[in-house]
Amino acid sequence: xxxxxxxxxxxxxxxxxxxxxxxxxxxxxxxxxxxxxxxxxxxxxxxxxxxxxxxxxxxxxxxxxxxxxxxxxxxxxxxxxxxxxxxxxxxxxxxxxxxxxxxxxxxxxxxxxxx
Amino acid sequence: xxxxxxxxxxxxxxxxxxxxxxxxxxxxxxxxxxxxxxxxxxxxxxxxxxxxxxxxxxxxxxxxxxxxxxxxxxxxxxxxxxxxxxxxxxxxxxxxxxxxxxxxxxxxx
Numbered sequence: 001x002x003x004x005x006x007x008x009x010x011x012x013x014x015x016x017x018x019x020x021x022x023x024x025x026x027x028x029x030x031x032x033x034x035x036x037x038x039x040x041x042x043x044x045x046x047x048x049x050x051x052x053x054x055x056x057x058x059x060x061x062x063x064x065x066x067x068x069x070x071x072x073x074x075x076x077x078x079x080x081x082x083x084x085x086x087x088x089x090x091x092x093x094x095x096x097x098x099x100x101x102x103x104x105x106x107x108x109x110x111x112x113x114x115x
Numbered sequence: 116x117x118x119x120x121x122x123x124x125x126x127x128x129x130x131x132x133x134x135x136x137x138x139x140x141x142x143x144x145x146x147x148x149x150x151x152x153x154x155x156x157x158x159x160x161x162x163x164x165x166x167x168x169x170x171x172x173x174x175x176x177x178x179x180x181x182x183x184x185x186x187x188x189x190x191x192x193x194x195x196x197x198x199x200x201x202x203x204x205x206x207x208x209x210x211x212x213x214x215x216x217x218x219x220x221x222x223x224x
Binding site for chain 1: 147160161204212217
């Protein structure tokens with residue numbers, strides 16, 4: 001099973017500040033996904049990233065959000081100016097080895113708290 | 116993407132078999148049926164995937180009737196650690212997973 005680490009595990013920030021959430025898979029992957037889950041709500045798709053380009057994004061993924069693969073391994077999600085409603089768990093995911101892209105391994109998540 | 120309907124919650128005792136049925140009346144020809152499990156404060160975990168008939172792995176079994184309009188996830192002999200939310204997803208996606216509310220399974224001694 002592939003392994004993915006996410007940092008930080010918990011991020012507290014002030015409204016309006018920029019945050020960068022990081023995802024590091026144990027091996028190279030072409031596909032990456034970001035999801036979020038507001039406390040008590042369902043898991044929501046944010047964006048899919050294939051071969052260094054965004055392949056699909058949701059309505060949630062507005063201009064405040066961006067994704068990058070800055071060094072070929074790390075995969076980052078940036079929120080430029082955080083809002084209170086951005087408080088959530090953010091998960092990155094990659095396809096399971098040998099599986100379809102809809103069979104995904106989720107990282108442990110970053111809990112973002114916006115004050 | 117086909118919409119899915121599953122029970123909000125299910126209770127069970129340790130050692131029993133738990134069967135969660137998911138309805139997906141509008142499933143398309145290319146759609147697969149995938150189940151995930153989620154514990155509190157953790158990301159979803161892939162359990163099993165199938166297209167038709169029956170699929171079994173070390174964790175669960177997935178039963179899919181011929182019309183594929185529903186599916187049943189079967190968890191054999193559950194333990195307390197199987198208490199979690201279980202999600203049924205249907206699609207032919209390129210990876211975009213769309214989760215519903217899922218089924219909260221509570222296992223008690």
